[in-house]
Structures are given as structure tokens and as C-alpha cells.
Amino acid sequence: MAKDVEFEFDIVVSLPKGAGDEDAIMDALFEAGCDDAVVGLGASGLVGLGFTRGGEDAEVVISNAVKQVLSALPEGAQLREVKPDLVSLADVADRLSVSRQALQKRDMPPPSLGGLYRASEMLPVLEAQPGKVRDALEAARGWFASAAAAQKINARASLGQS
The missing domain is CATH 3.30.70.260 (ACT domain)
Structure with missing residues (x-):
């Protein structure tokens, strides 16, 4: 179940x-x-x-x-x-309580449209990141689970x- x-x-x-x-x-x-x-x-x-x-x-x-x-x-x-669905790095950073710059320094999936990213593609990439970004994922899991x-x-x- x-x-x-x-x-x-x-x-x-x-x-x-x-x-x-x-x-x-x-x-x-x-x-x-x-x-x-x-x-x-x-x-x-x-x-x-x-x-x-x-x-x-x-x-x-x-x-x-x-x-x-x-x-x-x-x-x-x-x-x-x-x-x-389509999200900015600022949207993701806000959900993770990290800076947008912290995400810009990491490998991200390619943007889909006008600098926006598919939220559904972000979680696996973020889970592979070290440190604060990965540690902050738990609080945003429900958001990523909806993507x-x-x-x-x-x-x-x-x-x-x-």
C-alpha cells in the first residue's frame, strides 16, 4: 500500500x-x-x-x-x-530557504523556457547536491512531489x- x-x-x-x-x-x-x-x-x-x-x-x-x-x-x-510547473531559481531558493546564488553555483538541469526550469526535473539534481541545499529539501518535498x-x-x- x-x-x-x-x-x-x-x-x-x-x-x-x-x-x-x-x-x-x-x-x-x-x-x-x-x-x-x-x-x-x-x-x-x-x-x-x-x-x-x-x-x-x-x-x-x-x-x-x-x-x-x-x-x-x-x-x-x-x-x-x-x-x-515552470519555476525560477528564485522560486526554488525561496522554498529551500537558500539564496538564488547558492543554486547558481551548482549544476542545474537546463532551463526550459525563458530561464524557467521544470520543477519536476529539479528534485533529483538537488538531491545530488552537497550541503545546505540538499539538507533543505525535506521541508520542500511536498512542493516538489506535486510538480x-x-x-x-x-x-x-x-x-x-x-
Whole structure:
């Protein structure tokens, strides 16, 4: 039997014009079971939710969260992105509580797009690093454990298959 893992991920959804007020959105998310999310409504037309949820399979856990979120939001809301997928060295450094320069001094996988890296490719490389970088991985394991599933879900969403 597989062991439950705590997955850390963010879901970003675009809202249709005139999607209602923030209180109504927050209430609907709470009623849909997203009471464990940290919700951000700061960017006009977008809602971001940060989750830490346990399960055996990241793709199932994240997909279920996406369904919950979309069921709570007004018709026309669309999944924009699941994070972590493409990340900067600053994103990774922040998760590891190390400096970006500490990562720049080490061998990293090749960037994928505009200096961004696939989070799913970072963990094995970081595990091979000596010292503070490797030692800091334990606190970020749930984030890295979500990366491959986020990448798959984003690919399906970009193809209109979400």
C-alpha cells in the first residue's frame, strides 16, 4: 500500500467578467470544501488558491482540488495554471530557504523556457547536491512531489482537456 504524501500546490483560475464579489467567491469556495486553501483575490479577474493536501497520488489529489474549485466558481471560470510547473531559481531558493546564488553555483538541469526550469526535473539534481541545499529539501518535498502532476494537468488544460 502506498503511503500518503502531503502535496503542496497552487491553483490559478481566471474568472468571467462580473464574477461577483469577493465575499460570495470566498463563501462558495468554503462551501465546496476548499476551506483548507489560502485564497488570493488580489489580481483582477484571477483567483489563486494554495493547498497542502494529503494522498497517495499527486495527480488525483490536484485534479480533485481543481474540480472542487471550478465547481464553486461562476460558470465560465477557467483553470489557468497549476503550480509548481515552470519555476525560477528564485522560486526554488525561496522554498529551500537558500539564496538564488547558492543554486547558481551548482549544476542545474537546463532551463526550459525563458530561464524557467521544470520543477519536476529539479528534485533529483538537488538531491545530488552537497550541503545546505540538499539538507533543505525535506521541508520542500511536498512542493516538489506535486510538480510532475502539475505539469501533466497544465498540459491537458492547454489542450482544452481539463
